[in-house]
Amino acid sequence: MKSGHAVKKTVLFIVAGLIGAGQIACAADIVGVITLKGTPPPEKEITPLMENPDCAKMHTITPTTHFYMVGAKGELADVVVSLKGVTGKSTGVSAPPAVLDQKGCLYTPTILAIQTGQKLIVKNSDPCIHNVHATPSVPGNPESNQGQAPGAADLTYTYMQPEMFLRFKCDVHPWMFAWVSVFDSPYFCVSDKDGKFVIKNVPPGKYTVEAAHRKLGTQTQDMEVKDGDVAVNFTFAVK
């Protein structure tokens, strides 16, 4: 009897493995470029940072805000691209942790995306104290506020509800903030400095791709994944 069960289990594992492998084999990437038309408002110098002795010594020039990370040809970075309405597919528990660092009295990166259940590690690489104040707005994602002294252990966060642009901030240094988007699937990414994005291993099917920029709002496009990579481009405009 025992050996019969073992054989059945083995067969089931093989079948499941084959199905999974088949899906990955059929899965495709959604790729694209995000561009910005128009001239964004100028970024501001973070002068309070340079007025703070602890923070100023880590910079030779005054850092600026970076709401609009735009390349020479309008390539737009820091746009969060995801498959709208895809839920219950999170692999966050087994995904490697995402990292948010406090360095030079600034958050790095400013825009980040993670999965529900995925660990988010917040480090303090600075020689001064920060408070890590997470201010989610979706019920089920708890607000928290913790001090983090220089050299202190990393802080770990997990969020179980999807949420766009969950804000992390430091109230000791109020110019420090980052936005973390939480998705209930692994199908998302953040556009790079060339405005490029890749959502990997998307199973075949019809989807709505959503591109969200913290300042410029959201855009969507319907598309279908079949047996090859699909290109979807977005163009935002500053009004």
Added chain:
Amino acid sequence: MKANAVSKSNPWLFWFAVLTAFFTFLLLGLGGLVTSHEAGMSVPDWPNTYGNNMFLFPPAQWIGGIFYEHTHRLLASLVGLMTTILAVWLWLKDSRQWMHWLGVVAFLLVIAQGVLGGLRVTLHMDSLGIFHATIAQLFFVLTCAIALFTSRWWQGLERRPPARREENSADKHAVPEAGAPLRGLVLFTTILIFVQLIIAAAMRHQHAGLAISDFPLAHGRLWPDTGAAAIARYNAQRVSINAENPITAFQIELQMAHRVVALAILILTAVSAWQAWRRLGGKDLLTKLALAWFVLILLQVGLGAATIWTNKAADVATGHVLVGALALAVGTLWCAIAFRESVTAVYDRRTEDRRSPGTAAIGAQPVMTGNK
């Protein structure tokens, strides 16, 4: 001790009450700086400070936003201690029973205010900040009122001789009354200032910066567009150094309400000052107070405009909070004095009537005339 007993003046108690009001004013200023610098949550725990006893937190760590929040807590502790002493002092030494209870109210209010400030931190509730800011204003007014009521001048008013408060009296020392319409006008304006301070607290605790960044226009118009497309455009154009929330239509409407109420208050204080001058003459204390009140509101309008023109510079915005508190206090004290004088006048007239029944009709006549 009787409820209406007249107290013997105690200059030490008076000056201690003045000092408490002064430190409360400073505390309001520090609280304003905490909000203006977005530092309310820079100390994540309460009543401890980063795990330390609040009073033992090393000064070397009072950096950035921690400096504002921590010094606010320390000064609040001092004001709490002073208020406790004041309440006990009033209970033991002031012969007026109502003053005992005023001290108790101040004590309860300062305790509630401290707990509310702490809960705002530990419960992460922005909305509690609105109540915290509003109660702060009320508490400041209360400390000013206690200082007034413990003054020799006020207690002299309680003992003022009969004929002085009667309008049209033959007594050459007679002082005209403010009259019910003027008292009502100032009371209404004071209440409106309080409403304005609640609106202001609600605006500040949205943590969204300036919902309207221009003045006297609003997003380039007399009345701003609050449609979804317009809000998206305003947010796209806003580049702020701090981690501000995006603005909403509600926040824009709230700031417009603040502007409209400010205009109403400016007009009402101007009318109050003019009416006080006309009815009481330029030398009367109530006229001087009403004029000072109007000047304060003028200053307040200027500070409000400067708050916008400087993109909500912390010191300017805090100055705006402080002058608002002073305006509320002046309006309240004006009402207290005017109503006290009115009560004194009625009480005195009744006393005079009882003393001279034959002249009652004569004594009553000016009152009726004065109240028309």
